[in-house]
Amino acid sequence: MQTSTGQTLPLRGLRVVDLSTEIAGAYCTKMLCDAGADVIKVEEVGAPDPLRRWTASGAELKPGEDGALFQHLAASKRSLAVDLERDGDRVLLGTLAAGADLLVESFGPGGLDARGLSFEELSARNPRLSIVSISPWGLTGPWAKRPATEFTLQAGTGATDHRGLPGRRPVSAGGRIGEWIAASFAAVGGLLACLSARRTGRGQHVDLSMFEAMVLSMTYYLDLGGQWRGVPLPRGIEVPSIEPAKDGWVGFCTITGQQWKDFCLMIGHPEVGEDERYLDGMERTKDLAFMQEIIHGWTRERTVAEIVEQASLFRIPAVPVGNGKTVLEMEQFVERGVFVSGPGGFLRPRPACRLERTSLRPPGQAPRLGEH
Known part of the structure; x- marks a missing residue:
């Protein structure tokens, strides 16, 4: 073949x-x-x-x-x-x-x-x-x-x-x-x-x-980490996580303490970043109402593109939250030709692996039941 x-x-x-x-x-x-x-x-x-x-x-x-x-x-x-x-x-x-x-x-x-x-x-x-x-x-x-x-x-x-x-x-x-x-x-x-x-x-x-x-x-690795604590770890979410912008939603994830501090600096609250309590993600979850107040006060005043650009300058992981339409149009996917057309008249993802010297098979027709 x-x-x-x-x-x-x-x-x-x-x-x-x-x-x-x-x-x-x-x-x-x-x-x-x-x-x-x-x-x-x-x-x-x-x-x-x-x-x-x-x-x-x-x-x-x-x-x-x-x-x-x-x-x-x-x-x-x-x-x-x-x-x-x-x-x-x-x-x-x-x-x-x-x-x-x-x-x-x-x-x-x-x-x-x-x-x-x-x-x-x-x-x-x-x-x-x-x-x-x-x-x-x-x-x-x-x-x-x-x-x-x-x-x-x-x-x-x-x-x-x-x-x-x-x-x-x-x-x-x-x-x-x-x-x-x-x-x-x-x-x-x-x-x-x-x-x-x-x-x-x-x-x-x-x-x-x-x-x-x-x-x-x-x-989740923290679930397995609970075996050393004797009790299951408490349920929680990332803070910041999926946050509202002026024209959509942005996904954040601040894994390291430095990323959290830089995030707080970016949204105009460096004093929160310096509070050692909040270096623990579970502590941020406990004060979720306060966290959402200061985060949304900043994100709701800016567009998705503005937020992602500024977060990238701070080296904070951030991405527009995609949907069935916008994912197809994301410049990263467009540049790399991720979605391709094929029989059936719809776009579909190509194979995720890209070999340097060999292209994989393009999508062909799906067979009818018992066709062969």
């Missing part, structure tokens, strides 16, 4: 069978596909991937039309529709696996076995095949078969408990972040298994727990 400029894609020749549904498996295999892997997305005839009919806005899709997120995640893949109740289709799927390097699935504990596709059976035909099994909790353990969603997994990691105002209910982060996180770990795990198979001649079964991936990525 080559790019339009004749360059060979990094994962050319890697053959992947994707039996997963939803985001984690789809994004895992998308990253491999973008790098040149040949990905065949396999769906059951009577139960195709729910993402085909999902839209963020809840807008109705025309018959046969796929949602934008599905089109993005399935771009340049091939599609096969099967009925796993039929012996012939199970044989076909086994034949596909026999010629593949990697199989990605999200059936959950025992799901492959129940479909006559156990790792042992598939390995007997193709010893070099590796399998990535993505599940909420992992394939083993006392919680392995519990139902879960990204929302409940996020709560379990401790990330939700720490987020929000003291005395108020905790707040989860939206966007199904944990599924995207799990996808990244799954892609790395799959490639590790494939590299090992090339060296040893034997594939491996990768057990990817979304919960464990999220613990590594979303558990």
